[in-house]
Amino acid sequence: MHTFLIDPKNATKPYNFGFLWALRRKGYPFTFLGYIPNWWGKNFPVKENNLFLPISRGIFENERVQRSIANITQTAEMFFGHLRLQERLKKDCILHFLWFNSPTIEQYIIPKLKRARLLHTAHNLLPHRNRTADFKKFKSIYSRIDCVVVHDTESRDEFKELFQLNTPIRVIPHGNLEEFYNVLDQTTNKESEIFWSEMLGKLKRPIFLFMGPVKSYKGFELLLDAIRILNEKCYSFSVVVKDKKNIPMKNLYYLSIKLPYSSLGLIYRNTDIVILPHTKISQSVTLFEAGYFEKPVIVSSVGGFKETVRDEKDGFVFTRTDPHSLSKKMENMILSQRDPKDMGRNFKEHLIREYSWDKLTDEWINLYEDNLHL
Numbered sequence: 001m002h003t004f005l006i007d008p009k010n011a012t013k014p015y016n017f018g019f020l021w022a023l024r025r026k027g028y029p030f031t032f033l034g035y036i037p038n039w040w041g042k043n044f045p046v047k048e049n050n051l052f053l054p055i056s057r058g059i060f061e062n063e064r065v066q067r068s069i070a071n072i073t074q075t076a077e078m079f080f081g082h083l084r085l086q087e088r089l090k091k092d093c094i095l096h097f098l099w100f101n102s103p104t105i106e107q108y109i110i111p112k113l114k115r116a117r118l119l120h121t122a123h124n125l126l127p128h129r130n131r132t133a134d135f136k137k138f139k140s141i142y143s144r145i146d147c148v149v150v151h152d153t154e155s156r157d158e159f160k161e162l163f164q165l166n167t168p169i170r171v172i173p174h175g176n177l178e179e180f181y182n183v184l185d186q187t188t189n190k191e192s193e194i195f196w197s198e199m200l201g202k203l204k205r206p207i208f209l210f211m212g213p214v215k216s217y218k219g220f221e222l223l224l225d226a227i228r229i230l231n232e233k234c235y236s237f238s239v240v241v242k243d244k245k246n247i248p249m250k251n252l253y254y255l256s257i258k259l260p261y262s263s264l265g266l267i268y269r270n271t272d273i274v275i276l277p278h279t280k281i282s283q284s285v286t287l288f289e290a291g292y293f294e295k296p297v298i299v300s301s302v303g304g305f306k307e308t309v310r311d312e313k314d315g316f317v318f319t320r321t322d323p324h325s326l327s328k329k330m331e332n333m334i335l336s337q338r339d340p341k342d343m344g345r346n347f348k349e350h351l352i353r354e355y356s357w358d359k360l361t362d363e364w365i366n367l368y369e370d371n372l373h374l
Contacts, residue, residue, distance in 0.1 A: 003368055007034040007083070009051035010076060012123060014180045014261070014285050017096060017123035021045050021179055021363075022357035028365055033085070034098075039260065043183045051088075052081030052101075078102045082109040089115045094368055098122065103137040104256035110144045117371040123174075124158055124282050125150070128217050137269045139163050146371060151283040152304035160370045172363050174304065175285045176351040177292045180261075187265035195266040203238040203253060206333055206340060208273040209295075212243030217301060219277030226277075226330060227252055237334050240271055268293035272340045273333050278302055279321055291351040296343035298329045308355070314347035 005125035010016060016032075018039075024031055026047040035057065036048040050057060056073050082105060085095075096119040100106050110118065120142075126134050142148060143157075147168045150156050156171050200207065214220045224247065227239055231250050238251055245254040259266065268274075274290035276299045283304040289306065290297050296315035299305035311317040 001092055001094070003030040003094040003096060004088075004095045005030055005032045005034075005098055006087075007032075007100070008050065008081060008101050010035040011099040011101060011137075012121075012298055013037070014177050014288075015123075015174065016178065017044070017180045017183075018175045018357040019098075019361065022175075022361035023364070025358065028361075028368070031091060036276070040184075042088050049307075050081075051084040052070070053077050054081075066367045075102065075105070075215060079105050079109075082106070086112060092116065094119060094371055096368075097247065100141065101126075101139075103134065104126065104143060107137045107140050119147050119149065119367070119371065120145050122155070122159070122282070123151070123321060124213060125155060125162065127173045128215065131184060142167050147367065149367070152307050154303050154307075155282045164326075170297070170367060170369070173355055174288065175357040175360050176355040177285070177288045177353060179357065180288075181265070181292045184262050186262040186266045187269065191267055192269050196270045199255065199257075200240065200270050204236045204238055204251070205239070206272040207270070208237065208330065209267065209274045209334075210241045210277075210300075211237060211267075211274070211289075212241055212242065214246060217280050219279045219321075222277045222279065222300075222323050223275060224249065224252075226327035229323060229327040230330060232333070233331075237273075237330070240267075242267060244374070251366070264289065265293060268295055272296070273298060275326075275330075276300065276305060277318075277326055278305070280304070282295070283308075288351060288355075289345075291347045294341060294344035294348045296340050296347060298326070298331075298333070300326075305372050307316055308351075309347070310350065313343065314350055315343055333341070 007016060009249050020032055031049060032046050033049055033051055035053060036044055055077055079100060093116050095116045098121050124139055142163055143165055147170060149170050150159060151174045153171055156169050159169050196284060210223060227249060238253060240253050240255050242255045244256040268289065270279055274295045274297045276284055276297060278300050281303045287297060287308060297309055298316045298318060299309050300320040301317050302320045308318050309315055309317055311373050316332060318329045321323040343364060
């Protein structure tokens with residue numbers, strides 16, 4: 001019996017990095033089927049073994065080329081890649097889908113994978129794009145899966161209510177990003193000082209950070225309402241939005257730059273508090289990035305946020321969709337005599353202790369072994 005972990009486009013790069021390294025350390029036998037970026041270099045535990053994207057493999061290194069070429073080829077590539085996957089199933093095995101990249105194809109292929117035990121990590125139960133056809137596709141896929149794993153209890157309960165399926169569902173939290181950024185963060189103190197002087201040096205502290213792009217589910221409109229409330233009270237603060245300039249407002253600034261993972265530390269190290277005002281989410285990489293860079297957070301009481309963040313220790317949890325609750329938490333940070341770095345250090349220590357990949361991977365191995373004997 002062998003375990004295949006499948007993510008053709010490597011859609012969850014930081015997650016996959018930590019998870020696969022931990023499986024390797026545990027000595028658990030697996031094969032990862034998916035794209036591995038060139039910029040990971042020698043830092044990844046396995047060699048690339050991608051059945052799905054033989055033509056457009058290198059296109060992912062160039063976003064502009066990807067948009068113009070890859071979208072033309074990848075539907076066919078993904079389809080024939082799944083057929084090649086079927087050919088490998090000569091005996092019983094576990095197929096763990098880390099991300100559904102092409103639900104139209106996977107809806108057709110998955111029922112044909114009869115010789116395998118099928119697991120899926122549902123980072124989100126449905127895509128954020130809000131297409132009406134997605135519900136039918138994903139319900140069809142979930143009905144064929146032997147076990148669905150989510151990151152929080154709210155998503156577990158929502159899955160049962162939304163899809164009305166008997167599919168087993170387990171909660172295994174998202175792991176921290178210590179190993180990912182310990183290896184890949186390349187920012188230096190000198191670079192950080194230059195970034196501050198050129199990009200953010202004129203802003204008023206405390207500086208709140210909203211990591212873009214701006215999308216409705218991320219609660220950006222809610223944040224704007226909270227800023228208006230604080231502006232009426234004439235507070236001194238700044239909010240930085242990592243996205244292109246959009247809506248002008250006092251104390252609101254846009255940082256329209258693209259940085260690789262290796263340089264994101266330049267933004268985090270030069271801001272004070274990370275805000276995640278999402279109206280709907282299971283979990284977010286941004287939350288764990290904030291923890292890695294020792295930043296306190298202000299998060300909405302949604303999904304895994306409220307289960308991960310300890311209110312008033314790691315930051316603050318506000319009532320979802322309530323701009324007055326959000327502005328109050330921001331006001332607490334503005335008026336507090338406490339150094340935000342204290343909360344940030346608490347948050348980092350909490351994530352290291354409770355969300356280590358070695359600890360969480362034990363849960364995954366137990367789940368694999370349970371499915372081997374079913």
